Amino acid sequence: MKQAEHKIPVTKAQLHQHWQQRMEGDNLTNKIVRIKDADYFDTTDPNLDPEQIIYEVTLKESSPETGHLHWGHIILNPGKINDEYFMTRGHYHVNDHTEEYILCMGGYGFLMYLDKDGNCWCEEMEEGSLHHIPAGVGRRIINLDDQPLHLSFCVPADSGTQEFDFEGGVFPCRIFDDNGEPAIRVDLPPVNDGEDESAAEIEALLKM
Ligand SMILES: O=P(O)(O)OC[C@H]1O[C@H](O)[C@H](O)[C@@H](O)[C@@H]1O
Numbered sequence: 057m058k059q060a061e062h063k064i065p066v067t068k069a070q071l072h073q074h075w076q077q078r079m080e081g082d083n084l085t086n087k088i089v090r091i092k093d094a095d096y097f098d099t100t101d102p103n104l105d106p107e108q109i110i111y112e113v114t115l116k117e118s119s120p121e122t123g124h125l126h127w128g129h130i131i132l133n134p135g136k137i138n139d140e141y142f143m144t145r146g147h148y149h150v151n152d153h154t155e156e157y158i159l160c161m162g163g164y165g166f167l168m169y170l171d172k173d174g175n176c177w178c179e180e181m182e183e184g185s186l187h188h189i190p191a192g193v194g195r196r197i198i199n200l201d202d203q204p205l206h207l208s209f210c211v212p213a214d215s216g217t218q219e220f221d222f223e224g225g226v227f228p229c230r231i232f233d234d235n236g237e238p239a240i241r242v243d244l245p246p247v248n249d250g251e252d253e254s255a256a257e258i259e260a261l262l263k264m
Pocket of ligand 1: 113128145146158195197209211217
């Protein structure tokens with residue numbers, strides 16, 4: 057006898073709603089970054105609403121000890137400050153033995169990595185892409201689309217978050233809209249023409 061089929065039709069919108077409902081219940085923390093908080097962009101734009109949300113991170117926290125995992129969602133909105141796409145501030149983990157996974161649920165963007173030797177590279181994020189962030193590597197996320205970028209992430213409970221020191225000029229690469237196409241600007245350290253150094257050397261020699 058043929059077995060009865062119990063197929064339940066689901067739409068993408070329903071699945072998405074289900075995904076959002078995973079972030080209900082206890083032990084939730086929420087971080088919202090708005091235009092007024094965005095001191096890490098290349099420029100400012102006084103015409104933008106300071107209250108506009110750039111991104112939101114919701115974290116379902118487990119207990120903080122080693123071995124436990126936090127689960128989180130990020131919604132990174134589409135937009136730009138002048139030509140620079142909306143992006144997260146970026147961070148690395150205080151406990152630099154901890155890795156992370158990020159799963160893209162929808163949208164399109166870049167995951168930018170920065171290692172301790174200053175190497176900077178990007179991976180494309182699109183629906184279904186899974187990204188492994190190695191231990192000791194910093195990250196930033198950039199939305200290149202006109203839709204929100206929806207991400208889930210899983211991170212060790214003892215990882216700890218350390219923001220980048222932007223005064224120090226980390227993240228040497230930045231992504232801009234160049235006539236509708238993303239373009240990378242690489243900020244190289246200023247070239248030392250040697251004049252200052254030799255002046256200091258001569259002064260040191262004279263004092264000997
Ligand atoms: O750049 P942040 O403001 O630190 O936040 C955005 C971050 O959200 C979470 O904490 C994830 O662990 C990160 O991988 C992501 O980059």
